[in-house]
Amino acid sequence: MSIEVVLVACAVAFALALALGLALGWAASRLTPATGRLVEQIDALLPQTQCGQCLYPGCRPYAAAIANGEADINRCPPGGEATVRALAALLDREAQPLDPQYGASKGAVVAWIDEERCIGCARCLPACPVDAIVGAARYTHTVISAQCTGCELCLPPCPVDCIVLRPAPAASWRASLHRAA
Amino acid sequence: MARNDFPAGLVLDAHKAQALREPVVEVPPPRYVALALDQGSGSEAEPVVPVGASVRLGTIVARPSDPFAAVLHAPVSGRVAAIEVRETAAAGGLGRCMVIENDGGDTRDEALQPCLDYAATPPDELIARLREAGIAGLGGAAFPTATKLATARERDARRLLLNGAECEPWICCDDALMRSSAGDVVLGAKILMHALAAESCVIAIEDDKPEAIAAVGTAARDLGASVTVTAIPAVYPQGAERQLVTTIFGDEVPARGLPADIGVTCQNVSTAAAVARWARTGEPCTSRVVTVTGSGVARPRNVLARIGTPLSALIEAAGGYRGEPLRLITGGNMTGRAAPSDELGLTKAMNCVLAATFADLDARLVAQELPCIRCGDCATVCPAALLPQQLHRAALAGDAAGLLRFGIWDCIDCGCCDFVCPSQIPLAWRFREARRDLRAQEAAAEKAAAARERFERRERRLQDAAAAEQCVLDAVRQQARANAGTPATPPTDRAE
Secondary structure, three states: OOHHHHHHHHHHHHHHHHHHHHHHHHHHHHOOOOHHHHHHHHHHHOOOOOOOOOOOOOHHHHHHHHHOOOOOOOOOOOOHHHHHHHHHHHHOOOOOOOOHHHOOOOOOEEEEEOOOOOOOOOOOOOOOOOOOEEOOOOOOOEEOOOOOOOOOOOOOOOOOOOEEEEEOHHHHHHHHHHHHO | OOOOOOOOOEOOOOOOHHHHOOOOEEOOOOOEEEEEOOOOOOOOEEEOOOOOOEEOEOOEEEEEOOOOOOOEEOOOOEEEEEEEEEEOOOOOOEEEEEEEEEOOOOOEOOOOOOOOOHHHOOHHHHHHHHHHOOOEOOOOOOOEHHHHHHHHHHOOOOEEEEEEOOOOOOOOHHHHHHHHOHHHHHHHHHHHHHHHOOOEEEEEEEOOOHHHHHHHHHHHHHOOOOEEEEEEOOOEOOOOHHHHHHHHHOOOOOOOOOHHHHOEEEEEHHHHHHHHHHHHHOOOOOEEEEEEEOOOEOOOEEEEEEOOOEHHHHHHHOOOEOOOOOEEEEOOOOOOEEOOOOOOEOOOOOOEEEEEOOOOOOHHHHOOOOOOOOOOHHHHHOOOOOOHHHHHHHHHHOOHHHHHHOOHHHOOOOOHHHHHOOOOOOHHHHHHHHHHHHHHHHHHHHHHHHHHHHHHHHHHHHHHHHHHHHHHHHHHHHHHHHOOOOOOOOHHHHHO
């Protein structure tokens, strides 16, 4: 075999590598994966409790963390196994059990203020991520059950522990149905 | 016309004759009535009288909070004893009820007025008065008649169809009513036609009820009403609204649509009779005819009873239990529900109480469920032309997209697929559960979307507030810097 043949083969291989490398480089810069859309899609599957149990400050930041590969998909206790399954299907990953480190799934709950004991300190108002608590300083507060996501963020600021979590109205009917069955 | 025009369906053995041997008898008003606030339409009315209040016969005791429930009247005079969660005929077996103790006086509320000159009443006013009279679909859905009529007027549905098909094998209360009160059925048809400004009215009756067909036909001639009485083949589920519309008019009701979309309004014959009774006497919807039957009662018959009458009193009126019934079912054997006990009250939706023994029940109700062998029998009988085997697979897998693709919302819950399934799979029940789960998922998604919107609005508000605060702070600092050197310099500026 003559040296020319070897050189031509090397040149062809080099040219090919160069061309493909340039093409891939261009594609990487111009055709970025639509991370923004992926975040939207993931966010749409999260329960929007904004509770922060995943240690991110809300559902959207957690969705962004999943999209960037920073966080795993099993950190959302309010969503439970159903959310993990939906996320696994969307991201084409293996479904896994909920990570107990971030809490356990409790079913649908809403906060309820014992108005007899509420002192009207207004500390729970700014804690609510969805503005579902009404009230003012030195007036009794109450929770709008229909808007409450059951995130529990109003519990720690309360100095008299007058806020409790109750099963959400629809869920409690469901539960009573299961008891009856 | 008068053909079995919908796909498939089943010819079932009728068990109606035994309950039709005896005339309709009135059940004495019970000691107390248990009025379910959800009368069967799936929406609860809100009580408007407190516990302890005394009410008269026909006093309004609960009003709907949405258009899907009917106004509820006291069926007896007496005292409101309780408003509490009790066993009901609704899905799941529990619901809020109002218990009224009967004082035995049957003192009528003075507010009740008949509507003798209905022809001179403007249709919209007539519909409003029917709403106040609490008339609801007595065929089994308890959907408020006024809401249906209002929708029909909005969509200009001027073809009135009265449903006297009554295709469930055990139920014969409409048959008994048409025989005994054919005049009311026809008068009701005339009133409904006036309310709708209807051009025509067809009363459709299955051809296994020749006496009812004759009685209604005679009444129509006597009252000079422009109604057509049509005999239709006795094929289950002929009485299902969509299927009946197809049989009579040849048009199909669109998926997730209403008969009003193709210009038809469908009402049950017993609803028409209730309308007529209200117009003649002012009596609101406080009683109904109900079939009490099955091998588990001594004398199966049709009874006229107040709404809220405990089932045990209805059974009593039919001669009491015979032997030990295996199951007490409200509604027919095809689409009815097992009642949790015989203490629950009669509802507007309840057309039958079936005390079924082992012999009455189909094998599917008592036999073990076996795996689907994909024989396809269910698809050949489905009157909605669905593929139940595919729906079943999707339901088991929790595959929401599959359920929607195979038309879960077009299932009319008739149970034909159950009936023919050689593996005794409770298909209709499973589809009902699947629809409930789908509805729950839709509701959860809606709630999540609302929560996200509120959260984002709050974030924006907090950012704006922080920005505004920063703005003020900057202005103060700038002012302070401008004043630098003067004795009034604030201490914060000195630190900079």
